[in-house]
Amino acid sequence: MPWTARLRAALFSGAVIVAALAGCSTTGAGADSNSSDASAQVFTNPIKEIGNDPWVIKHGRYYYPVESWDGGIWVTRSSKDDLTDIAWAGKRVKVWTPPSDGPACADVWAPELHFIDDHWCIHVAATTCDKDNRNHRMYALRSTTDDALGDYELAGKVTDASDHWAIDDTRFEYRGRAYFAWSGWPGGEDGQQNLYIAEMTSPTTLAGTRVMISQPDRDWERRTQPTEEGPEALVHDGRLFLVYSASASWTDDYCYGMLTLIGDDPLDPDSWSTSDQPMFARTDKVFGPGHGSFTMSPDGSESWMVYHSARRSGAGWNRMMNAQPFRWERDKPGFGAPVATGKSIPVPSGQKTPATTDGS
Numbered sequence: 001m002p003w004t005a006r007l008r009a010a011l012f013s014g015a016v017i018v019a020a021l022a023g024c025s026t027t028g029a030g031a032d033s034n035s036s037d038a039s040a041q042v043f044t045n046p047i048k049e050i051g052n053d054p055w056v057i058k059h060g061r062y063y064y065p066v067e068s069w070d071g072g073i074w075v076t077r078s079s080k081d082d083l084t085d086i087a088w089a090g091k092r093v094k095v096w097t098p099p100s101d102g103p104a105c106a107d108v109w110a111p112e113l114h115f116i117d118d119h120w121c122i123h124v125a126a127t128t129c130d131k132d133n134r135n136h137r138m139y140a141l142r143s144t145t146d147d148a149l150g151d152y153e154l155a156g157k158v159t160d161a162s163d164h165w166a167i168d169d170t171r172f173e174y175r176g177r178a179y180f181a182w183s184g185w186p187g188g189e190d191g192q193q194n195l196y197i198a199e200m201t202s203p204t205t206l207a208g209t210r211v212m213i214s215q216p217d218r219d220w221e222r223r224t225q226p227t228e229e230g231p232e233a234l235v236h237d238g239r240l241f242l243v244y245s246a247s248a249s250w251t252d253d254y255c256y257g258m259l260t261l262i263g264d265d266p267l268d269p270d271s272w273s274t275s276d277q278p279m280f281a282r283t284d285k286v287f288g289p290g291h292g293s294f295t296m297s298p299d300g301s302e303s304w305m306v307y308h309s310a311r312r313s314g315a316g317w318n319r320m321m322n323a324q325p326f327r328w329e330r331d332k333p334g335f336g337a338p339v340a341t342g343k344s345i346p347v348p349s350g351q352k353t354p355a356t357t358d359g360s
Helices: 003-022
Strands: 055-059 062-069 072-077 091-096 106-116 119-127 137-143 152-158 166-174 177-184 194-202 205-214 228-236 239-246 255-261 272-274 287-296 303-310 319-329 332-334
Touching (some): 055 106, 055 287, 091 137, 091 152, 119 152, 119 166, 205 272, 228 287, 239 332
Antiparallel strands (some): 166 177, 194 205, 287 303
């Protein structure tokens, strides 16, 4: 097993124990919003004590976080119009358990949930039962009903003709076409992760061979290990952006970079421009912010980001889930700085439900 995979497994197992104990406290999401002045309607980060690669999708009046946990995939349905209380309110279900053998039975990473053609689809990275990181590929799970919390079946591997190592996909639509972007190795061994893209013709099928649209050639993308991963699309007023995470994920220097589509074709590497500096990075109080997702407030008037950060400096993959709003500045997203743990943030516009702090 490559050293990065061994490190990931070791740190994650320790993170589960530490973070689970931390989850018994009442200082997480909503510590302020459930105080004597509930009318203030504020919350504090983290919104979940344990949170890795958080993906949240808004569908109707509900938010659906999906996560890899306890050897499977879990989906939560929030209370109505409630983004910041998704860890405590609503209903949480284990929707898929990996098979006991085959190519997708271990190390299930970074799932994403999408509603496609009246069914829910989860894209997730997984590897073989021997946990050989070199065998990580992307897979699609398809719901058997239109219920996001219902049963899912393995629909197949999602790969291009080259069939290289792949993790951290995202599916998005732009100008009537569907695309699939992910993080991959340029060859067959660990050491560098680039961003690749292909057109998607179905939830399990890619057209053609992968196209590399970015590689970590800036100093802030190469700290400890040259890495670009976790791409997430933002489409705003007809413009397309891919926000990604850079540098080694287990370090304090993990951060967001951004690609901007400056041409017409997302499959043309020359159509993309890379940010000169990180778009969202560590502060003296927040470490390793990255690999999250983007959504809207309950009333649709505000843009929000949900992301993870390390619980402390040097915590590695011992991470928590956070949320905060961001703004559009000159038709580009402006993320500002990650808000420190315990600092009050106004709840999303249109959110009426005060958060709880007792874990119920």
